[in-house]
Amino acid sequence: MNLTLKIWRQSGPNDAGGIHTYQVAGISPDMSFLEMLDVLNEQLNEKGEEPVAFDSDCREGICGTCSLMINGQAHGPEVTTTCQLHMRSFKDGDTITVEPWRAEPFSVIKDLIVDRSAFDRIIQSGGFISANTGSAPEANSVPAPRDKAMRAFNVATCIGCGACVAACPNGSASLFLGAKITHLGELPQGQPERYSRVVDMVGQHDHEGFGGCTNIGECASACPKEIPLDVISQLNKDLRTAMKNGH
Amino acid sequence: MAGSTLHDGTTPLNTAPSQTSDDAHGYYTAGEPIVDPVAPTGPIKDRWTNRKFENRLVNPANRRKLDIIIVGTGLAGGAAAATLGEAGYNVKSFCYQDSPRRAHSIAAQGGINAAKNYKEDGDSTFRLFYDTVKGGDYRSRESNVYRLAEVSANIIDQCVAQGVPFAREYGGLLDNRSFGGVQVSRTFYARGQTGQQLLIGAYQAMERQVAAGTVEQFTRHEMLELILVDGKARGIIARDMVTGEIETHLADVVVLATGGYGNVFFLSTNAMGSNVTAAWRAHRKGAYMANPCYTQIHPTCIPVSGDHQSKLTLMSESLRNDGRIWVPKKKEDCTKDPREIPEEDRDYYLERIYPSFGNLVPRDIASRAAKYMCDEGRGVGPMVGDFRRGVYLDFSDAINRLGEDAVREKYDNLFDMYERITGENPYQVPMRIYPAVHYVMGGLWVDYHLQSNIPGLFVSGEANFSDHGANRLGASALMQGLADGYFVLPNTIRDYLADGPFEKIDESHEAVVEARKNVEERIEKFLSINGTRSADSYHKELGHIMWEYCGMERTEEGLRKAIDMIRELKADFWTNLKVLGSADTLNQSLEKAGRVADFIELGELMCIDALNRRESCGGHFRGESQTDDGEALRHDDEFAYVAAWEWGGDSLEGGQPVLHKEDLIYTAIEMKQRSYK
Ligand SMILES: Cc1cc2nc3c(=O)[nH]c(=O)nc-3n(C[C@H](O)[C@H](O)[C@H](O)COP(=O)(O)OP(=O)(O)OC[C@H]3O[C@@H](n4cnc5c(N)ncnc54)[C@H](O)[C@@H]3O)c2cc1C
Ligand code: SF4
Ligand code: FES
Numbered sequence: 001m002n003l004t005l006k007i008w009r010q011s012g013p014n015d016a017g018g019i020h021t022y023q024v025a026g027i028s029p030d031m032s033f034l035e036m037l038d039v040l041n042e043q044l045n046e047k048g049e050e051p052v053a054f055d056s057d058c059r060e061g062i063c064g065t066c067s068l069m070i071n072g073q074a075h076g077p078e079v080t081t082t083c084q085l086h087m088r089s090f091k092d093g094d095t096i097t098v099e100p101w102r103a104e105p106f107s108v109i110k111d112l113i114v115d116r117s118a119f120d121r122i123i124q125s126g127g128f129i130s131a132n133t134g135s136a137p138e139a140n141s142v143p144a145p146r147d148k149a150m151r152a153f154n155v156a157t158c159i160g161c162g163a164c165v166a167a168c169p170n171g172s173a174s175l176f177l178g179a180k181i182t183h184l185g186e187l188p189q190g191q192p193e194r195y196s197r198v199v200d201m202v203g204q205h206d207h208e209g210f211g212g213c214t215n216i217g218e219c220a221s222a223c224p225k226e227i228p229l230d231v232i233s234q235l236n237k238d239l240r241t242a243m244k245n246g247h
Numbered sequence: 248m249a250g251s252t253l254h255d256g257t258t259p260l261n262t263a264p265s266q267t268s269d270d271a272h273g274y275y276t277a278g279e280p281i282v283d284p285v286a287p288t289g290p291i292k293d294r295w296t297n298r299k300f301e302n303r304l305v306n307p308a309n310r311r312k313l314d315i316i317i318v319g320t321g322l323a324g325g326a327a328a329a330t331l332g333e334a335g336y337n338v339k340s341f342c343y344q345d346s347p348r349r350a351h352s353i354a355a356q357g358g359i360n361a362a363k364n365y366k367e368d369g370d371s372t373f374r375l376f377y378d379t380v381k382g383g384d385y386r387s388r389e390s391n392v393y394r395l396a397e398v399s400a401n402i403i404d405q406c407v408a409q410g411v412p413f414a415r416e417y418g419g420l421l422d423n424r425s426f427g428g429v430q431v432s433r434t435f436y437a438r439g440q441t442g443q444q445l446l447i448g449a450y451q452a453m454e455r456q457v458a459a460g461t462v463e464q465f466t467r468h469e470m471l472e473l474i475l476v477d478g479k480a481r482g483i484i485a486r487d488m489v490t491g492e493i494e495t496h497l498a499d500v501v502v503l504a505t506g507g508y509g510n511v512f513f514l515s516t517n518a519m520g521s522n523v524t525a526a527w528r529a530h531r532k533g534a535y536m537a538n539p540c541y542t543q544i545h546p547t548c549i550p551v552s553g554d555h556q557s558k559l560t561l562m563s564e565s566l567r568n569d570g571r572i573w574v575p576k577k578k579e580d581c582t583k584d585p586r587e588i589p590e591e592d593r594d595y596y597l598e599r600i601y602p603s604f605g606n607l608v609p610r611d612i613a614s615r616a617a618k619y620m621c622d623e624g625r626g627v628g629p630m631v632g633d634f635r636r637g638v639y640l641d642f643s644d645a646i647n648r649l650g651e652d653a654v655r656e657k658y659d660n661l662f663d664m665y666e667r668i669t670g671e672n673p674y675q676v677p678m679r680i681y682p683a684v685h686y687v688m689g690g691l692w693v694d695y696h697l698q699s700n701i702p703g704l705f706v707s708g709e710a711n712f713s714d715h716g717a718n719r720l721g722a723s724a725l726m727q728g729l730a731d732g733y734f735v736l737p738n739t740i741r742d743y744l745a746d747g748p749f750e751k752i753d754e755s756h757e758a759v760v761e762a763r764k765n766v767e768e769r770i771e772k773f774l775s776i777n778g779t780r781s782a783d784s785y786h787k788e789l790g791h792i793m794w795e796y797c798g799m800e801r802t803e804e805g806l807r808k809a810i811d812m813i814r815e816l817k818a819d820f821w822t823n824l825k826v827l828g829s830a831d832t833l834n835q836s837l838e839k840a841g842r843v844a845d846f847i848e849l850g851e852l853m854c855i856d857a858l859n860r861r862e863s864c865g866g867h868f869r870g871e872s873q874t875d876d877g878e879a880l881r882h883d884d885e886f887a888y889v890a891a892w893e894w895g896g897d898s899l900e901g902g903q904p905v906l907h908k909e910d911l912i913y914t915a916i917e918m919k920q921r922s923y924k
Contacts, residue, residue: 012832030552030670038557038783045781045836050827053835055345057518059558061664062443063349080667088670109489110833117466120346124458128451129410133330133733136401136408140365143419153412153437156444160348184410 001027001087004095005040007052010108017108019097029088033076034059034066036087037098053111059083061224064159067166068112069099074163074222081161081224101166105173105209116162118208119176125204126197127180129189142188152186155179157225164219164227170211175219177205178231181238195242202239255288257914264887264910270803271859274810278905281535281891283694287390291915292372295394298695299738303745310335312748314498315740316483318470318525320347322442322725323708324504325449326732332456334737336744339496340453341465341485343520343838348450351506351518352728355442356563358426358434359725361399365423370431372396377916378429379723383688383716384865384881385918386538386889388911390695392714398734399726403435405733409448413437426564426721434722439563439660445725449732468494469838470525471769472762473501473532473704476752480529480704482759484766488838491831493766495754499747500703500740503529504732507687507709509542511846511853512798513790515684516548516561526691526710527845534691534699535891535907537712539849540857541688543719543866544799546613548683549668550628550637559683560668563661564721567606567613569645569654570678572597574625574638581627585639585677596620604923611718611799611866611879612923614682618799621681628679637679646674682799686724688715688866689856692891692909696739697731700891705740707731712889717865770830773840778823782839785820789813789843789850797854802870806858813851814898820847852892852904859906862886876924883918887911 010017041051057065061084070076076085106114164175184190220229287294320342328340362375375396414422426434437444456462472484482497508523509515547562573593598605628637691706708728796809828834863872863879872880889909896902
């Protein structure tokens with residue numbers, strides 16, 4: 001395949017940045033989107049132009065590192081991670097626009113790479129169960145109902161990629177937040193800190209500059225791990241209960 | 248030595264090895280033998296308990312004054328940072344990703360072992376210990392493995408308390424399954440994403456300590472040098488990968504939990520960034536690198552589809568329970584639609600050669616057999632180079648027997664993933680698989696306390712040579728990472744730190760200045776060569792050499808050839824590399840250059856190690872050492888030792904690595920040959 005790529009290039013956080021156009025030839029439909037960019041980068045390197053910086057690590061859809069807006073969609077046209085998107089989803093002769101995640105708290109570091117450390121700070125604010133090593137009770141001494149454990153698992157699969165934020169017109173991280181609140185809130189071990197957790201995490205979310213949720217649902221349709229929208233209802237419910245009880 | 252009594256009253260069950268072959272003559276220098284200076288004694292089941300008691304304490308008020316650097320935030324590093332932070336030490340944690348949660352451990356699929364005996368099926372600490380030593384082909388240290396088995400049950404308790412959503416039964420209790428050819432059910436899992444869930448648990452525990460102020464987190468930082476002061480590890484030089492700033496971080500103790508180096512093969516199931524740099528920089532400063540040639544190859548990966556490929560994806564081993572593996576009998580059938588090849592023209596080679604285990608033979612055997620079929624010219628799938636590298640993993644029998652729905656229920660997500668990557672529907676056309684590099688059992692040498700031969704430098708998880716011997720059983724790497732991080736290091740580091748705080752040093756110390764200068768000069772060098780080839784292209788070429796000559800099967804002739812080729816590649820790298828951009832911004836080409844430079848040197852050492860070890864054992868198959876019917880033949884009389892290599896200077900300047908041997912003496916377990924026929 002031959003493709004025209006329109007790629008956002010920005011040499012650093014303070015640079016204005018802009019779209020550059022490149023041609024790539026000989027792209028196989030078996031390549032992943034990132035392997036296609038590898039080909040472009042080898043080409044640029046040969047020509048003496050600095051390769052395009054983009055993030056990836058596992059290339060298996062599990063680490064959450066890769067993050068590209070492809071033709072205006074977070075991770076591109078399929079519901080998957082960018083590393084699992086393959087070139088057979090495109091046609092010979094296509095023009096593809098590639099940009100970094102756009103959201104106030106995700107500042108651009110270089111080209112297609114953004115800073116997602118706000119997610120770590122949200123976790124620091126309460127996204128955990130306090131259990132010091134060595135103090136844990138025997139694992140089976142606290143049974144967890146299977147349906148609750150299943151639901152906890154289903155939402156614990158969030159990979160922290162940030163596609164939900166990038167897809168949201170408000171730049172809200174509510175899906176990410178809701179996934180963590182639900183994961184820990186469904187388990188018996190997570191109960192003692194359940195309400196302080198939600199208050200603290202929502203506080204940090206707002207403090208980082210993420211927007212409010214107006215239930216548009218773009219987040220859930222872009223989420224490569226299919227985190228359901230109802231985690232946001234659970235988030236709101238826990239938050240209301242917490243407020244009522246004076247947390 | 249057999250029959251005599253050791254000083255602790257136990258009796259060794261094997262004799263000390265005595266190597267008579269010398270294939271690597273001229274490639275290395277012989278060094279003094281090593282013994283583990285803190286090896287525990289007494290009955291094996293009391294060794295760790297006694298040691299925990301003997302290890303000295305650090306009082307809580309003093310812990311605040313002690314600084315610990317931990318490089319790596321995978322299971323091994325993340326768990327250690329959380330636990331040492333909880334204990335009140337000052338921890339600095341480093342990783343090259345943008346968040347600790349993205350460490351390579353996140354990709355592990357199958358599960359984690361623990362001797363809980365929840366199924367009352369006869370599991371025990373001793374049985375887990377026994378299976379692990381046997382599975383490692385008797386090339387691991389028995390005291391370390393016993394300890395691993397012993398703390399395994401606590402890992403599950405800890406993870407459940409943190410909220411790790413393991414699979415559960417209807418009654419709400421934990422479920423587990425059997426895995427990797429063992430006869431008991433001891434593998435705990437969270438669907439196919441166990442590594443992710445365990446890592447998120449450790450990550451959250453660590454972030455809690457960040458909030459508490461005991462752990463300081465440095466993401467997008469790459470360690471590029473170890474700082475040694477008076478022979479002790481006292482800090483690291485790291486590059487802030489965003490600003491390019493070279494930073495000095497000093498501490499009382501340094502822990503490397505930097506994962507494995509399988510990416511030396513270029514194509515592997517490891518994450519793109521997995522690298523050997525931290526370990527290799529420490530090696531060049533004197534830390535021994537043990538058993539570097541031990542590589543685990545996994546039989547069920549999605550095959551390479553072309554030259555563009557950047558990595559390989561693992562398909563769960565569980566597929567071998569129902570899939571039948573075959574290749575066409577006739578070469579001319581290899582390009583045909585497999586559905587049109589009649590039954591009598593198919594060679595179900597594993598079922599033919601290993602009738603009792605069939606498609607379920609261990610990883611190394613299944614991998615090698617697939618390679619032989621492709622080498623013979625009977626591989627299937629696209630031509631890559633001059634080979635077809637694939638064999639069929641066929642579910643049509645299972646679909647006929649169980650129905651498509653039943654198969655879908657069992658393997659749906661794997662089939663989807665396969666289809667996404669290959670564009671073929673595995674319900675209709677047989678899947679294609681091929682072996683791939685997956686894990687390395689070699690790593691920095693450590694003693695029983697996980698301390699390297701450099702005082703104050705501890706190494707944990709896949710980065711140490713550890714507990715897996717020559718071959719790792721499924722579901723045991725996660726167990727080792729967490730055992731090291733949660734339970735071993737916190738106990739052994741405190742004994743070391745009981746002598747601290749050590750004399751304060753500052754950035755003006757000559758050792759620090761020199762370490763910094765080395766890093767800066769190296770970066771300067773990469774940027775100034777200004778040749779014609781990218782770091783990636785060297786990496787690819789190195790990978791080809793390694794896979795061809797130091798991969799699944801190795802021969803004396805091939806390894807010698809590989810060493811020559813690597814030396815040529817190294818000379819070319821340093822004169823013809825091209826790295827664009829500058830040092831003071833994010834520069835991925837520069838990052839790669841540093842990693843590839845280290846991989847090249849490691850690759851050379853791996854070949855020398857493989858050349859020296861004229862035996863077939865675990866993931867290491869030497870063509871010269873096989874039984875009459877082509878099976879791996881171990882030589883315990885010559886090689887029941889750990890090969891610990893000391894850096895002896897750059898080979899281009901005439902340097903040679905120095906080989907130190909540590910004999911493996913077993914007192915609790917008797918060595919046996921493996922057989923799967
Ligand atoms: C696809 C796949 C599936 C697997 N499945 C299983 C399984 O089911 N069960 C099982 O037991 N094992 C499995 N394994 C093996 C297991 O996942 C790994 O061995 C284990 O996770 C390694 O953990 P670690 O903490 O030692 O290192 P890693 O998780 O690799 O962490 C390395 C850390 O070091 C950091 N780092 C590295 N170099 C530097 C540097 N120079 N500077 C700064 N930071 C650095 C990285 O940023 C990272 O944080 C699997 C492996 C793969 C590839
Ligand atoms: S909720 Fe989905 S889209 Fe958002 S960070 Fe998690 S996995 Fe990514
Ligand atoms: S690179 Fe890990 S999810 Fe895409």
